[in-house]
Amino acid sequence: MTQSISRWPHASAKRATDEHASDEHASARGPAGRRGRTVVVVGAGPYGLSVAAHLRERGIPVRVFGEVMGSWRHAMATGMYLKSTPAATDLSTPRADGRLADFRRERAEPELTELTPIPCEVFVAYGMWFAARFVDGVDPRRVTSVERDPGGFTVRLDDGEPVPASAVVVATGLGALAHVPGELGGLAPQGPGPDTLLSHTSHHTDLSRYAGMRVAVVGGGQSALESAALLHEAGARPSVLVRAPRVRWGDTPVLERPLLNRLARPASPLGTGWILAGLCAAPQAVSRLPSPARLLIHRRALGPSGGWWLRDRVEGVVPVHTGCRVERADPAGERARLTLTGPGDVPRELVADHVLAATGYRVDLDVLPFLPPPLRGTVVRVPGSGAPRLTGAFESSVPGLYFTGILAAPMFGPMLRFVAGTGFAARRITRHLARHAPRP
Secondary structure, eight states, X not given: OOOOOTTSOHHHHHHTTOHHHHHHHHHHHOOSSOTTOEEEEEOOSHHHHHXXXXXXXXXXXXXXXXXXXXXXXXXXXXXXXXXXXXXXXXXXXXXSSOSHHHXXXXXXXXXXXXXXXXXXXXXXXXXXXXXXXXXXXXXXXOEEEEEEETTEEEEEETTSOEEEEEEEEEOOOSGGGBOOOGGGGGGXXXXXXXXXXXXXXXXXXXXXXXXXXXXXXXXXXXXXXXXXXXXXXXXXXXXXXXXXXXXXXXXXOOSSOOHHHHHHSOEETTEESHHHXXXXXXXXXXXTSOHHHHHHHHHHSSOOOBOGGGGGGTTTTSOEEOSXXXXXXXXXXXXXEEEEEOSTTSOSEEEESXXXXXXXXXXXXXXXXXXXXXXXXXXXXXXXXXXXXOOTTSBOSSXXXXXXXXXXXXXXXXXXXXXXXXXXXXXXXXXXXXXXXXXX
16 A cells, blocks of 8 residues: 655655654654564565674674575576676675675685676675674574564564564565566466466576577566576577667776776766766765655666676577567467567567566565555555655664665665665664664
């Protein structure tokens, strides 16, 4: 249920995005929890691990639930690489020895540079090393429900155990947020999956199952282009359907740029240019913009593109149809028939053995199964979005309930969609909880 904030006085709406005002509000209502309770982090990916590492360093009791790097282990196909550079891939801890470079050095492996694409399995191994070193004791049980109670929250686990919590930080992965366009839905009435005519890229760790099959890949970003390359290399026959008029590729990094070039196009974790540099330097400023401006930034600041190192594996190798839209998709026996529109070189119809939706993720609290409707209904949303409206400390309208990672991107901008945002989020959440959470 999306709630409007138009009924709130303007001054209150402004204060809600200001961390200092949010702290005053929290002080007025008392501690976020009660003595004997702990902060619960839901999710053990980059954001959950980073928040937990900061909380532990401050002496705040914290428990983390979820499989360490679960989304990265089960929603990325074997052979995929990170699009981010090594400098934008560090998880966050107050200590100085938790970087990817430290992990590589401890294992006597060479340091990675911008010219070295990072295999996903390397990043997963780094995340597991980080968890063991800075978090210690991630509980793999799954959270099934988060409910409010007089002392804060009761977090219920998949084995039925209730865990009393003073505060809850939601840092879940992307899986539940996978977006499949409605025009493709008829291919899998019971829901998409690897064994139906339609799946999403988040469903796969091994694309070799489609060897010898015709696969239509819908999308024009990194996920689509890399999946098409992997499909081709596994013996499948992929075709990529891209809505944009052309495929965009990242520039090959230059390790030493001239001064004038650095001034004209400053570097940032998300790429070069003043706009991206500004969004990365001041995500808190994004949260103070009007909602329409924030959503425009969230949707447009980073368009679909492919990594520079992937280009030779796609161009001239895999058929790519640009300016192409799927008007409808229908089952045709054991195959899928796609009706397409686009310029003259786009076929009017495409028949495939499988359709792979590389169509990204959509932030919507209503798809998180562990947030029951009564709790979800009290979380104020960003107007025009299913995302939670957050304070500068990442706290929602429900006191003690925080959201981070991609769930916070509509509030703080695109950096929160990437590992590069872990430090900003973890420091703000920890600072707020350090003021208001009880000590053991």
